[in-house]
Amino acid sequence: MSDRDVFLVDGARTPFLKARGKPGPFTPVDLAVQCGRPLLARLPLSPDAIDLVILGCVNVIADEMNPARVAALRLGLGADQVAFTMQINCGSGMQSIDTACRYIREGSHELILAGGTEALSHAPLVMREEAVEWFADVAQAKSQVERARRMADLRPNFFQPVIGLERGLTDPITELNMGQTAEVLAHRFDIDRATADAYAMTSHHRLAKAQEEGWLAGEVEPAFTREGRAYDSDDGVRPDSDMDALAKLKPAFEKPYGKVTPGNSSQVTDGASWVVVASGEAVETQGLTPIARIVDSEWAALDPSVMGLAPVLAATPIATRQGLGLDDIDLWEINEAFAAQVLACRAAWRDADFCRAVLGLGDAFGEIDTDRLNVDGGAIALGHPVGTSGNRIVLHLVNALRRLGKRRGIATECIGGGQGGAMLLEVV
Helix, strand or coil, rough: CCCCCCCEEEEEEECCCCCCCCCCCCHHHHHHHHHHHHHHCCCCCCCCHHHHHEEEECCCCHHHHHHHHHHHHHHCCCCCCEEECCCECCCHHHHHHHHHHHHHCCCCCEEEEEEEEEEEHCCCCCCCHHHHHHHHCCCCCCHHHHHHHHHCCCCCHCCCCCCCCHHCCCCCCCEEHHHHHHHHHHHHCCCCCCHHHHCCCCCCCCHHHHHHCCCCCCCCCCCCCCCCEEEECCCCCCCCCCHHHHCCCCCCCCCCCCCCCCHHEEEEEEEEEEEEEEEHHHHHHHHCCCCEEEEEEEEEEECCHHHHHHHHHHHHHHHHHHCCCCHHCCCCEEECEHHHHHHHHHHHHCCCCHHHHHCCCCCCCCCCHHECCCCCCHHHHCCCCCCCHHHHHHHHHHHHHHHHHEEEEEEEEEEEECCEEEEEEECC
């Protein structure tokens, strides 16, 4: 073990709770604290052992500016604990881990708490621009008469808010929402509706089995409201999901012939996840038992209209750099933004022309065996709390590798705006 090797020591997440048309029981910081407390409590660490706290969060709410710092204080890590919040859309939770790795490798830090949190049910309602201008005009009136005159410009639709999340999921460059980018990939790689639905059904069935078998017990910590209600499992899963039910759903983004529906897309969800990242020296001095070594990582970017292909661009350089073929990677976690998006990544890797032209390979990378991909389901069944998912897939990849007696895996996700991240881990 090298002092500058970087290890994953432990991790925990909350249940992922589906948004149900109103603010959920927990804010982003609430969620981070709910899984952070039991994680820290079971480790032989004093609060001052943590050098830094990094927390991914995309939809920061007004009452929790810099949620990393608020969470650190609520976790009892001390007034002198430095903490910062990270935002790279869907990659925020993984970026927190990668940033921790880089600090540790350069020698400036030894032990870092890295996480992601998101409460999409608390995404704000935004006033229309014309309503904002009207309020400004009224506020700037110089007299009561002028104010009354400007008040007369009030229109009923000023009180009809825009859902902030809808704006956030629309790319400002291409003006395509994320679902439409998945439709582009479905068309490009000839992915039909039935294939996408079948993938979605499998995601639900796999998560349901993982819950039934207790495979998530060491990963998911229950969350408790102030009123005493307990949330102990991911609640968006549909164990009885079948092709007939999925086939009845209408396309969500490209009506009437689109392939992307609410049933084969990730769910709008609240949840948080943390991992403890440590140097080899910290593992020794703090008496820690690492569960995995973080071997390599990569970030990539491409045209936002095909953002869902970014896992291919991020993960392939890692395999090339490490001299790994497809058979050398035991498990994959590809965040399931959309079934069509994951299926497009698989199709791209098995397309020799694509691999030569885009990835610079001599031939096709190969086809990921479905038995190695998202073995316990993914965001279609779990949900996709944007700032959290990249952290969760890293944590779950390691837990799945250990459970199955496997050694090496890659976690990767597409990122809204046309980016992607990937991380290679080896079980210790």
